[in-house]
Amino acid sequence: MKVTQAIFLFFSISVLTSYAQEESKYDYIASFGEHGHSGFAVVRKQEQYGMIDRQGKEVLPLVYEKIFSFGESSTNWAKVRQSGRYGFVDRDGKVAIKPIYDRIYSFGEKNVNWALVLKNGQYGFINRSGEEVVPTAYSNIYSFSTNGSTWAKIEKAGQYGFIDRNGKEIVPPVYQRIGSFGSIGTDWAKVEKSGLVGFLDRSGKLIVPVQYTSISSFGTITSRWSRVEKNGLYGFIDRSGKEVIAPQYERIYSFGNKGASHLALVRKSGLFGFIDKQGNEVVPPIYDRISSFDRQNSNWSLVEKNGKFGFIDKAGKVIVPVELDDLSKSFHELSDHFNSKGTHIGNLGSVKKYWISDFTGNYAIIKSKKTWKLGVLSSDFEVVVPLDHKKIMLDSRGNIHVWK
Numbered sequence: 001m002k003v004t005q006a007i008f009l010f011f012s013i014s015v016l017t018s019y020a021q022e023e024s025k026y027d028y029i030a031s032f033g034e035h036g037h038s039g040f041a042v043v044r045k046q047e048q049y050g051m052i053d054r055q056g057k058e059v060l061p062l063v064y065e066k067i068f069s070f071g072e073s074s075t076n077w078a079k080v081r082q083s084g085r086y087g088f089v090d091r092d093g094k095v096a097i098k099p100i101y102d103r104i105y106s107f108g109e110k111n112v113n114w115a116l117v118l119k120n121g122q123y124g125f126i127n128r129s130g131e132e133v134v135p136t137a138y139s140n141i142y143s144f145s146t147n148g149s150t151w152a153k154i155e156k157a158g159q160y161g162f163i164d165r166n167g168k169e170i171v172p173p174v175y176q177r178i179g180s181f182g183s184i185g186t187d188w189a190k191v192e193k194s195g196l197v198g199f200l201d202r203s204g205k206l207i208v209p210v211q212y213t214s215i216s217s218f219g220t221i222t223s224r225w226s227r228v229e230k231n232g233l234y235g236f237i238d239r240s241g242k243e244v245i246a247p248q249y250e251r252i253y254s255f256g257n258k259g260a261s262h263l264a265l266v267r268k269s270g271l272f273g274f275i276d277k278q279g280n281e282v283v284p285p286i287y288d289r290i291s292s293f294d295r296q297n298s299n300w301s302l303v304e305k306n307g308k309f310g311f312i313d314k315a316g317k318v319i320v321p322v323e324l325d326d327l328s329k330s331f332h333e334l335s336d337h338f339n340s341k342g343t344h345i346g347n348l349g350s351v352k353k354y355w356i357s358d359f360t361g362n363y364a365i366i367k368s369k370k371t372w373k374l375g376v377l378s379s380d381f382e383v384v385v386p387l388d389h390k391k392i393m394l395d396s397r398g399n400i401h402v403w404k
Contacts, residue, residue, distance in 0.1 A: 035078065036070030037091060051093055059093035073115065074107040075128055088130065097130040110152065111144040112165060125167060133167040147189065148181030149202060162204065170204040184226070185218030186239055199241065208241040221264065222255055222277060236279065245279045258301065259293035260314045274316060282316035294403075302391075309393060324393035324401060327357035327365045328374070334366060337381070345381055354387075361398045376400055 028044040032054060035042050040051045040059060050062035060067075068079040070091065077088035077096050087099030097104075105116040107128060114125040114133060124136035134141070140155040144165065147153055151162040154173055161173035171178075179190040181202060188199040188207055198210035208215070214229040218239065221227050225236040228247060235247035253265040255277065263274040266285055273285030283290075289304040293314060300311040300319055310322030334354040335343065345351050357365040362379045368387050375387035384400075385392065391403040 035067065036072070037078070040093070042067050060089060064099075073104065075115075079104060097126065101136075110141065111146075112152070116141060134163060138173070147178070148183065149189075153178060171200065183217075184215075185223075186226070190215060208237060212247075221252060224277075227252060245275070249285075258290065260301075263314070265290060283312060287322075320401065321395075323395050325360055325395070326393055327360060328367070328392075330357050331355035331365075331367055332357075346383055348383065348387075360394050363394055363398065363400065365392050365394075374402075 026043040026045050029052075030042040032038060032041045037051075039053055041054075043050055043052050043058075043062065045062050047065070048062040049064045049067045050058055051060035051067065053059050064080045064082050065084070066081040067089075070076065070078040073079050073088075075088070077090050080087055080089055080099055082099040084102075085099045086101045086104045087095065088097040088104075090096045101117045101119050102121075103118040104126075107113065107115045110116055110125075112125070114127050117124055117126050117132075117136060119136040121139070122136040123138045123141045124132055125134035125141070127133045138154045138156050139158075141163075142153040142155075144150060144152040147162075149162070151164050151170055154161050154163055154169075156173040158176075159173040160175050160178045161169060162171040162178075164170050175191040175193050176195075177190075177192040178200070181187060181189045181200075184190055186199075188201055191198055191200050191206075191210060193210045195213075196210045197212050197215050198206055199208035199215070201207040212228045212230050213232070215237075216227040218224075218226045221236070225238055225244060228235055228237050228243075230247040232250070233247040234249045234252045235243060235245040236252075238244045249266045249268050250270070251267040252275075255261060255264045258265050258274075260274075262276055263282060264276075266273055266275050266281075268285040271285045272287045272290045273281060274283040274290075276282050287303045287305050290312075291302040293299050293301045300313055303310055303312055303322060305322045308322050309324040309326050310318060311320040313319050332355060334345075334351045334356040337356065338345075338351055343350055343352065348354065353369050355367045355369065356377065359379060363384070364377050364379075366375050366377050366387065367373070368375075371387070373387045374389045374392045375383060376385035376392060378384050385402060389402045389404055393401045395401065
């Protein structure tokens with residue numbers, strides 16, 4: 001019994017003596033388990049940190065500026081800092097990742113089971129085995145699955161591309177801008193390079209070459225096409241990326257803009273025409289002006305060319321040849337034609353109630369100041385067309401054309 005007590009007393013004295021020696025060896029000894037490892041304690045000497053086990057053995061040399069807790073970065077390791085750079089040690093005290101990074105972010109922070117790392121101002125990724133699965137070669141790496149795809153956008157020298165979840169460069173960083181997939185009415189992403197734009201598909205293939213000044217969303221003009229601009233001229237591409245109308249028009253208006261849902265007004269070399277939804281020129285751009293189709297007047301559209309007028313229908317057929325004169329813009333007082341000859345004319349009453357156009361041959365158009373209706377007077381000032389018309393025109397042969 002006395003022998004056992006003597007052995008226990010000797011052991012206790014040895015432990016106390018050893019611990020006292022350790023305390024004198026280090027400036028600071030943390031509690032065991034304080035940094036997430038029950039068998040290790042962080043120790044410090046002259047601002048350098050390491051770790052010891054419960055026997056006082058240095059399992060991690062005192063060469064670090066800081067030792068973080070095990071598990072703090074969403075892994076079973078402890079992050080360490082040495083010479084201003086970061087790495088990891090494992091639970092055996094061995095170096096899992098050498099301290100070579102300016103910063104190590106938490107695992108899983110970018111929607112992937114890796115940790116973002118920064119080295120010499122460039123970003124990459126390491127996996128949970130410590131392997132650099134994405135080299136530190138990018139000025140920025142965005143989160144995965146934030147651009148309408150499972151990829152992550154990367155930036156290098158101000159240019160953008162994509163990497164996949166295996167760390168492979170699917171789209172090299174060569175674009176000034178990359179939009180989100182599916183944001184323009186199709187499953188593609190708009191890309192910009194050298195001031196020109198095109199489209200990428202979800203395989204990373206350039207489905208529409210980067211050659212256009214602008215590309216509108218699908219559905220802007222028609223649901224099946226996207227309007228494209230090149231050298232200041234407009235055309236269309238379809239949902240396969242094919243040019244259905246080469247850029248050739250100065251402007252393309254919306255379908256139905258002029259009252260015909262199947263036609264879109266186009267302007268080329270300053271002249272107007274119509275295209276249909278198959279891209280065909282139903283009306284070639286040869287007119288100075290095209291009016292809306294008038295439902296009250298046979299659904300025709302008034303067209304103007306070289307100062308002459310005519311009408312086309314919704315099939316693009318010329319109904320009235322472009323040879324009419326519109327005199328309705330040159331009205332003046334009818335009373336000026338009479339002076340002392342009198343102030344009344346036929347059954348019209350006072351001439352002061354009407355305007356008259358210039359005469360073309362033997363005819364002139366008159367307009368009521370009250371109703372704004374039109375009629376026709378002969379050179380003898382006889383009413384040859386009653387004043388109940390909306391539009392009247394004369395052709396070069398002296399024929400009168402009226403619309404109510």
